[in-house]
Amino acid sequence: MQLRYDYIVVGSGATGAIAAYSLAGSGVNVAVLDVGVEDERYRNSIPDKDFLSIRREESGQKEYFLGKDYEGIPWDDSRVGSQLTPPRKFLTEGVRRYLPFDSETFFPMESLAKGGLGGGWGLGCYEFSEKELQAIGLDKTEIRKGYDAVADHIGISGQKDDASPYCLGDLKNYQPVSDLEKNLDGIYSSYKKQKASLNRKGVYVGRTALALLTRDKGDRSALKYKDMYFWTDKDRSAYRSWMTIDQLQKKPNFAYHRHCLVTRFREHADGVDVHVWRTDIDKEEIFSCKKLILSPGVLGTARIVMRSFDHKKEQLPVICNPYCYIPCIQWRMLGKATEQRRAGLGQLMLFLDEKGDNFDVPMSTLYSYRSLLLFKLIKETPLNYSDARIIMQYLESSFTIAGLHHPERPTASKFIRLKADENSVTGDALAGQYILSDEEIALNERRENKIKWALKKLGCRPLRTVHTAHGGSIHYAGTLPFSESGDLFTVHGSGKLAGTKNVFVADGSGFNYLPAKGLTFTLMANAYNVAKNALKNE
Amino acid sequence: MQSREQLDQEAELISRYLLGVSPAGAERSSYADAMLKLDLQLPVFEQELWKSMMRSRTRMAYIDAGLAFRDPHNIVRRKLFTMLAILEASPHHTRYFLSRDFSFFYFIKVGLVGIRAIWRALVGVIIVNNIRMRCS
Numbered sequence: 001m002q003l004r005y006d007y008i009v010v011g012s013g014a015t016g017a018i019a020a021y022s023l024a025g026s027g028v029n030v031a032v033l034d035v036g037v038e039d040e041r042y043r044n045s046i047p048d049k050d051f052l053s054i055r056r057e058e059s060g061q062k063e064y065f066l067g068k069d070y071e072g073i074p075w076d077d078s079r080v081g082s083q084l085t086p087p088r089k090f091l092t093e094g095v096r097r098y099l100p101f102d103s104e105t106f107f108p109m110e111s112l113a114k115g116g117l118g119g120g121w122g123l124g125c126y127e128f129s130e131k132e133l134q135a136i137g138l139d140k141t142e143i144r145k146g147y148d149a150v151a152d153h154i155g156i157s158g159q160k161d162d163a164s165p166y167c168l169g170d171l172k173n174y175q176p177v178s179d180l181e182k183n184l185d186g187i188y189s190s191y192k193k194q195k196a197s198l199n200r201k202g203v204y205v206g207r208t209a210l211a212l213l214t215r216d217k218g219d220r221s222a223l224k225y226k227d228m229y230f231w232t233d234k235d236r237s238a239y240r241s242w243m244t245i246d247q248l249q250k251k252p253n254f255a256y257h258r259h260c261l262v263t264r265f266r267e268h269a270d271g272v273d274v275h276v277w278r279t280d281i282d283k284e285e286i287f288s289c290k291k292l293i294l295s296p297g298v299l300g301t302a303r304i305v306m307r308s309f310d311h312k313k314e315q316l317p318v319i320c321n322p323y324c325y326i327p328c329i330q331w332r333m334l335g336k337a338t339e340q341r342r343a344g345l346g347q348l349m350l351f352l353d354e355k356g357d358n359f360d361v362p363m364s365t366l367y368s369y370r371s372l373l374l375f376k377l378i379k380e381t382p383l384n385y386s387d388a389r390i391i392m393q394y395l396e397s398s399f400t401i402a403g404l405h406h407p408e409r410p411t412a413s414k415f416i417r418l419k420a421d422e423n424s425v426t427g428d429a430l431a432g433q434y435i436l437s438d439e440e441i442a443l444n445e446r447r448e449n450k451i452k453w454a455l456k457k458l459g460c461r462p463l464r465t466v467h468t469a470h471g472g473s474i475h476y477a478g479t480l481p482f483s484e485s486g487d488l489f490t491v492h493g494s495g496k497l498a499g500t501k502n503v504f505v506a507d508g509s510g511f512n513y514l515p516a517k518g519l520t521f522t523l524m525a526n527a528y529n530v531a532k533n534a535l536k537n538e
Numbered sequence: 539m540q541s542r543e544q545l546d547q548e549a550e551l552i553s554r555y556l557l558g559v560s561p562a563g564a565e566r567s568s569y570a571d572a573m574l575k576l577d578l579q580l581p582v583f584e585q586e587l588w589k590s591m592m593r594s595r596t597r598m599a600y601i602d603a604g605l606a607f608r609d610p611h612n613i614v615r616r617k618l619f620t621m622l623a624i625l626e627a628s629p630h631h632t633r634y635f636l637s638r639d640f641s642f643f644y645f646i647k648v649g650l651v652g653i654r655a656i657w658r659a660l661v662g663v664i665i666v667n668n669i670r671m672r673c674s
């Protein structure tokens with residue numbers, strides 16, 4: 001096996017895949033090192049049909065809807081990862097063993113899967129505003145190039161409306177927006193009738209820009225409205241990072257190495273040695289490269305960097321968008337059948353921009369509920385299952401779930417650290433703390449109340465607010481903040497890790513601020529640029 | 539460990555309680571498989587609860603309602619919940635789970651079911667407390 005490359009990229013998630021794509025396109029010799037867990041159990045068992053047809057016709061549906069070991073029938077209280085259906089559970093396989101995390105206040109999700117957490121991405125694409133980029137530490141002109149390049153590669157669909165300052169931004173290359181499902185169409189129509197009064201209060205509603213094809217692109221086909229996105233990516237209309245990895249594997253200058261958990265690096269005169277724990281044979285192996293791009297995710301990068309520097313730091317800051325969801329009943333949909341042909345994604349967004357400056361804007365993605373099956377909703381009621389089933393069957397089509405993200409900044413109460421753990425494969429574990437101040441809690445609550453007010457105006461009656469544990473948004477950043485100071489455990493604006501010559505960070509570790517908007521698209525744009533910056537030094 | 543016959547009886551009663559129908563062969567097998575895989579160990583109190591629930595659908599409804607109100611994660615409810623999921627993930631029972639166009643007056647039935655659910659919870663709490671007192 002070849003162990004020496006010009007460039008090594010760590011991780012195959014959203015940022016690793018795009019960084020590798022950016023590098024391989026220039027002709028240099030690139031390898032991605034990845035643990036690369038794949039779905040061995042379910043990928044071939046789900047038929048190529050829409051959700052309703054499967055429900056009505058397939059006798060074997062229990063296997064993938066509930067899981068071969070019934071792992072899809074949740075019993076505990078946890079709600080993070082409810083989108084991890086049995087066919088998606090591979091996304092977190094092996095994490096407890098190889099990426100132990102210990103905390104009573106912070107519960108992040110990580111992945112060792114091929115394609116990383118991108119395999120469960122909600123597909124929302126948001127261009128950050130100039131103020132947001134400035135707060136993060138990114139340059140607006142540079143990130144523009146990244147946005148355009150990534151959009152060309154992954155395929156985005158959307159439309160210009162009141163949400164586009166917060167989503168599409170200045171993007172020119174996008175496909176037509178997907179058809180809106182009935183549940184959300186009612187809300188959107190209601191918004192259009194009351195636009196003026198809602199806008200006066202800073203409320204803007206519109207179509208989400210999604211990494212979803214509505215026209216064929218290369219070997220990926222347009223959306224077929226099967227409402228199976230929680231279960232399978234068979235038609236490849238939704239962008240997943242592993243698609244980039246698969247595409248790159250056809251190139252002669254690219255290699256993908258699975259079963260490789262990168263543990264640390266050591267820089268020397270000739271380049272960088274990359275130490276890997278081989279998860280298939282339980283042995284260490286050493287790769288080498290001229291330049292290393294770290295992108296295993298913010299927490300993964302933090303582990304690697306903390307192990308690699310001789311100077312040890314007590315703890316690193318971390319930021320993570322606070323997240324809650326608000327189940328609502330939409331009166332106009334009560335007792336109505338859900339249509340067969342639907343996308344089943346978060347196609348509608350609500351933004352609360354009270355100052356009108358596109359900064360510190362909480363956002364809510366609106367979803368209807370169907371393809372995650374009724375029994376999970378029944379479990380949420382304080383009623384006996386028999387009666388709850390009758391009631392929830394009637395209510396199901398009227399459920400609208402508003403998933404709400406808040407913007408976030410670092411404080412002294414939000415940090416991670418690496419501690420010794422002799423029971424772990426790597427000899428250490430991450431630990432962390434995530435505590436919001438009273439002021440932050442009060443601010444978030446005020447915003448939530450405002451959004452609930454807006455939802456009521458739109459015909460959605462909020463039932464309750466469910467705050468997930470910190471970490472539930474699955475958006476993490478800020479462990480190695482952007483800085484030009486050159487201090488260790490920071491990252492230059494170019495992506496270069498301070499204190500190194502040839503190590504770059506392509507994930508969100510440097511972000512000094514987290515807008516509420518989903519950051520995947522901006523992460524990918526940044527990763528594209530970091531790879532280009534790494535090439536510039538050739 | 540429970541025998542297949544016992545699990546079959548459980549599947550039958552739970553299905554009749556949840557949907558008012560007998561489960562198909564595949565659903566009975568799935569329930570048995572699930573119970574063998576989960577290997578739920580019922581403490582003394584839960585064993586008494588389950589014995590009482592297995593006497594009839596009506597008792598099952600009341601105790602399920604009482605537990606849903608006071609102890610929703612009680613282990614006996616997991617047996618019911620598992621069967622509920624199995625019944626849903628079957629093409630034979632979609633009419634009990636998929637949304638459809640309900641008549642305007644169906645909401646009256648839903649309202650009455652809601653009232654029944656509250657009644658069952660009130661009675662169920664009393665039954666559960668009585669069983670708890672017998673066990674302590």
